[in-house]
Amino acid sequence: MTSTPPSHAVIGAGIAGLACARALADAGHDVTVFDKGRGPGGRMSSRRLEDGAIELGAQSFRAAHPAFREQVAAWVQAGVAAPWPDALWRLEAGRAARRADGHPRYTGTPRMSAVTRQLARGLPLHTGTRIVSLARAGNDWRLIDERGTTHGPFATVSLALPAPQAEGLIAPHAPELASECRQVPQRACWAAWARLEAPLTLPGAEANWPLLQFDAGPLKRVVRHRTKPGRGGAPELITLLADLDWSERRLEDAPDAVAVDLLGALNDALETLRPAASLPAVQARGAHRWRYAEPGAVAPGHDHRLTDAGLALCGDGWRGGRIEDAWLSGHHLGEALCHRHPLPDHGDFPT
Ligand SMILES: Cc1cc2nc3c(=O)[nH]c(=O)nc-3n(C[C@H](O)[C@H](O)[C@H](O)COP(=O)(O)OP(=O)(O)OC[C@H]3O[C@@H](n4cnc5c(N)ncnc54)[C@H](O)[C@@H]3O)c2cc1C
CATH class of the missing domain: 3.50.50.60 (FAD/NAD(P)-binding domain)
Known part of the structure; x- marks a missing residue:
């Protein structure tokens, strides 16, 4: 039986x-x-x-634990993950600085x-x-x-x-x-996105710089999706992740108002660089609110x-x-x- x-x-x-x-x-x-x-x-x-x-x-994700490293190796082998980014960029004292922290990172291919x-x-x-x-x-x-x-x-x-x-x-x-x-x-996080008319250049950085980190709000990180593996030929699509304190203060705001303010903050940051840069024309934009983003x-x-x-x-x-x-x-x-x-x-x- x-x-x-x-x-x-x-x-x-x-x-x-x-x-x-x-x-x-x-x-x-x-x-x-x-x-x-x-x-x-x-x-x-x-x-x-x-x-x-x-x-x-x-x-992107890191893989330090042996069991997760084994899992990531299987994903890479299956073609659903690949190393990215090879370095992080930061804005320091009016210039863009390349930072490699020694931790290999991966992302999903062709999408997360x-x-x-x-x-x-x-x-x-x-x-x-x-x-x-x-x-x-x-x-x-x-x-x-x-x-x-x-x-x-x-x-x-x-x-x-x-x-x-x-x-x-x-x-x-x-x-x-x-x-x-x-x-x-769980803390909240706003994530805005935009499609830009032209590539987003960062004076002092290589043409395909992948990711820019900020030390103080309202922005935490800006990501260029066309630099991720498997996305050749894609237009300039960027994600702008907001600082968590800023996100929580703006939690009930309209998504478009959030997108406008985060894009404005990026433009302001680019203008502080020497030589100064500015944001290319925005063709489309939006924002998503993660109510439960990170513990x-x-x-x-x-x-x-x-x-x-x-x-x-x-x-x-x-x-x-x-x-x-x-x-x-x-x-x-x-x-x-x-x-x-x-x-x-x-x-x-x-x-
Ligand atoms: C903006 C942002 C950026 C991040 N960046 C990074 C990064 O660069 N690197 C990194 O390592 N981590 C990052 N993280 C964190 C990472 O995404 C999370 O730690 C991880 O994905 C959490 O996975 P999870 O399975 O625990 O939860 P989740 O991915 O939240 O999965 C929970 C699932 O439960 C479902 N669900 C909820 N309630 C119900 C219900 N009642 N019935 C049925 N389904 C339900 C939801 O739809 C969801 O699919 C980031 C997170 C955010 C929000």
């Missing part, structure tokens, strides 16, 4: 949720992923414009979302499905989405979400975890949580504010779930 193996649900198809689901699926487990977005990726998603792709969230699509390959993934509550019946979990549809049963439910979004779902079932979520606030604090202890009842938490807030941290958190949770629910060698489950 056989019965079906336990099923696992993962809510959130960002890098953490996909790393968790991948670890489960690769070990032979039955796992289903849910995300409210139109596709996987979360803060690593890319936006397609009519003449190119841009990232408004994460732009290629990485998360690769991770999601072959996984049952319900996009456009916002989970609004969890229900417990016996030893099983069910998920209820915003249309009132029930999904399940599942033996475990992993919430791979920014902690403030996980808190409401988990509070009725694990108040102690909800209280931990409150210790992991303002990281939970102490393990990089994920897993209760006896099979409720779990992972994501960047449980380890650090980077892609590498989010992947490790999800991957370690996936390994813990495999350990908790071992599969018999032959795949049969005695009833």
